[in-house]
Amino acid sequence: MNKRLRFASAGGLLALVAGLALQPQVGQAREAQAILKETCQGCHLPEGDNALSRISHQRKTPEGWLMSIARMQTMHQLQISDEDRRTLVKYLADTQGLAPSETEGVRYALERRLNTVEQFDDQTQQMCGRCHSGARVALQRRPAQEWERLVNFHLGQWPSLEYQALSRDRDWFDLARKEMVPLLASRYPLDNPAWREWQKTMPKAQALAGDWSFSGHLPGKGELAGVMSVKAQPNDQFAVSIDGHYADGSPFKGQGSAVLYSGYEWRASVTVDGVAMRQVFAVKKGEMKGRMFDKVHDERGLDFVAARQDQPRLLAVQPGYLKAGSEAQISLIGSGLSGKPDFGPGVEVLQVLEQTPQRIKVRVKVAGNATLGVQPVSVGKLNGGELAVYRDIAEVKVVPAFSVARIGDGGGSTPKVQGRFDAEAWGKSADGKPYRIGLFPATWSVAPFDEQAREDEDVKFAGTMQADSGVFTPGDAGPNPARKMSTNNAGNLKVIAAVNDGGKAHTGEGQMIVTVQRWNNPPIP
Incomplete structure (x- = not known):
């Protein structure tokens, strides 16, 4: 084992091997069965x-x-x-992965959506979710005997667990x-x-080649x-x-490489405009x-959806809202787009500005008496888009409503974790x-969340908010x-979004805890 691995902390090692293991293979590796036999069989007994x-x-x-595998390296000196x-x-x-249906509802952990508020039963939250995410449990499958061994491992590895x-x-x-x-054996069986x-219907990876x-x-x-x-x-x-x-x-341009696991789990490392992303x-x-998210700052990420260009699909309406009585430009994003766009009753297409199989840009007019709410959008025979028609904003919500940011740097090796918000x-x-209109530009600010935060001057010390970006x-x-x-720069802040819609001011509020560094950063939180 090289020095870089031998002296790394557990959290640092996991972050390190996460970056290595999700890269494409270089050169010829030994066959997996040979590795299992020669490297793992010293501790794991053959069973036929x-x-x-x-x-x-x-x-x-x-x-x-x-x-x-990283745990075997750090705790059992696996080389x-x-x-x-x-x-x-x-x-x-x-060969021993999870089906797509088995990851539904907990993919936020894999995608590093670390401000997700989990929804598990009270017992799971209290018994498992106090130390790590409930998603980490839900993203594995074991028989009862193996779940019991995992319990024993917890107490053997962390003997003070019961006293925390x-x-x-x-x-x-x-x-x-x-x-x-x-x-757990009933809910997450092997x-x-x-x-x-x-496993029977798993598509071939080569089928993913093409333009998306x-x-x-x-x-x-x-x-x-x-x-x-x-x-x-x-x-x-x-x-x-x-x-x-x-x-x-x-x-938004870049290049990189990807690996497909389990027939559907896409993992890629790409450099976009000079930023290394996953x-x-x-x-x-x-x-x-x-x-997609920044390799070093996983809080800096974007939602992504794509369709192969030979499989027609309407992916997005940008922007996804229109004000009654107004005119605006709208883009439809997708694959194989052809035919006339239809934005529903009360919305008239005035001019087609651009039309390709990937994008249709139009200028539209919304009737002043158009029905308010969310209505379907189609292009030719393609459905799946939505458009919100509104007259007035009733409420502004800060997304995420509750978030965690982390102090960092200051001469140390642990970077800061930003807070990033939408209105x-x-x-x-x-x-x-009520119906969702969409994400609006806003002017952002922070304030003390409570009297204690005001007394501690958290706004002054906890950090700075970019007014134009959130x-x-x-x-x-x-x-x-x-x-x-001489305490640290932690704080408890109210996040305020101010939206101006046609001269009418609307505000929304959320909460952000600014806390200490994230020392342990495993691939699954």
């Missing part, structure tokens, strides 16, 4: 039919298998090359064995027809669209080229959907029902002599 104890009784995502680790992650994810805050109020070990093990069926039209939204910057070209290479790998633009005309997408039925406008239909940059890490008792 190429099965090994523990390993063969689990199913996980690529990130899950990566974390398991394995980067190339062999990549081979194992690929093999295990393909929020755990010492119960007999954690007894509850974990007697109640959580049966619950044997699932969904995985068996997916995409649409996206980056908080603080806005909407974007373009084409991603995908060229197949050996071993389910791809060369990727991106050519796109934001709505303001600025470029793509975490699910590929299903001719559509890629997920998130979401909502309207009311004629019958008084991007909050926390203060430096470490003690601050200017604060009472």
Whole structure:
């Protein structure tokens, strides 16, 4: 094991191998079965039919298998090359992965949507979600015996677990064995027809080669669209080229490489406009959907959806709202777009400004008495788009409503984690029902969340908000002599979005906790 790995912290090692393992393979690695036999069989006993104890009784995502191997390195001094680790992650994810249906509802963890407020039952939140996300549990499959071994591992590896805050109020070990093990074995079993069926119908990776039209939204910057070209290479790998633009005309261009796991889990490393980014997408039925984010600052990310150009699909309406009685330009983004666009009753197409299979740009007029609400949009025979027609904004919501930013830098190696926000406008239909209008430009500010924050002058010390973008940059890490008792630059802030719509002012509020550094940053939080 080289010095870089030997002396890395657990959190640092996981972050390091995450960057390595999701890169395409370089050179020829040994076959996975040979690696398992020569590298893993020293501890994991053979069970016949190429099965090994523990390993063969689990199913996980690529990130899950990566974390398991990294744990063997940090806790059991496993020596394995980067190339062999990549081979194992690929093999295990393909043969013992999760079906698409098994990751639904918890993909936010894989996509690094770290401000997601999880929705699990109280017992799972209290027994598992106090130390890590509930999604980490939900993204693996085991039989009851393996879930029990995982409980034993927790207490063996962290013997003070039962005495930590929020755990010492119960007999954690007894509850974990007697109640959580049966619950998890029933909810997340190793044997699932969904995985068996997916293995039978799993599409070939080469089918993904071609040009993909995409649409996206980056908080603080806005909407974007373009084409991603995908060229197949050996071993389910791809060369990727991106050519796109934001709505303001600025470029979104880059190149990189990708690997497909489990027949649908797309992982890519691309450099876009000089920024190293990752793509975490699910590929299903001719559509890629997920998130792209900065490799170092995963909070800086954008939603992404793409369709292959030979599979017609309407992906997005940009912008997705119109004011009654107004005229505006609207772009339809997709693949195979042809025919006349239809924006629903009360919306007239005045002029087609641009029409290609990937984009249709039109100028439209909305009747002053148009029906308020969300109505379907179509292009020829293609459906799937939506357009919100509104007259007045009833409410502005800050998205995310609750978020966490983190101090950093200040001479240390841990970077700051920004807060990044959107202003979401909502309207009311004629019958008084609320409906989402869309994301609006806003003027941003912060204020003390409560009296304690006001007394501690959190606004002064916790960081700065960019008024035009909704991007909050926390203060430096470490003690601050200017604060009472030289405490750090943490804070509790109210995030305020002010939207001006035709001279009418609307505000929305959210909460942001500015807290300490993120020391442990595993691939699955």
